[in-house]
Amino acid sequence: MKLDIKAFALAFAVLWGAVVLFVALVNLFCGGYGQHFLDVLSSWYPGYHATRNFVEIIIVTVYAFFDGLFGGAVFAWLYNRFAKTASS
Numbered sequence: 547m548k549l550d551i552k553a554f555a556l557a558f559a560v561l562w563g564a565v566v567l568f569v570a571l572v573n574l575f576c577g578g579y580g581q582h583f584l585d586v587l588s589s590w591y592p593g594y595h596a597t598r599n600f601v602e603i604i605i606v607t608v609y610a611f612f613d614g615l616f617g618g619a620v621f622a623w624l625y626n627r628f629a630k631t632a633s634s
C-alpha cells in the first residue's frame with residue numbers, strides 16, 4: 547500500500563496544529579494546563595516563548611502546522627520507500 551504524501555502531510559499538519567492550538571488555548575483560559583508541554587515547544591520553535599497571550603498561540607500554531615506538514619511528508623515518503631523495498 548502506498549501513502550499519498552501530500553494528503554498524509556496535510557492531515558498530519560492539521561492534526562498536530564490542532565493539538566498544539568487546543569493545549570495553548572486551554573492553557574490561556576486555565577493557567578498551568580500543559581505548561582511543561584508548551585515549555586518544550588518553546589525550546590523547539592524559535593520566537594515562541596510559552597507565555598499566555600494570543601499572539602504566542604498563533605505563533606506556536608503556525609510553527610506546529612508547518613512542522614507537522616514537513617514531518618508528515620517525510621514519514622509518508624520514508625514509508626513508501628521502505629514498503630517498496632520490503633515488497634521487492
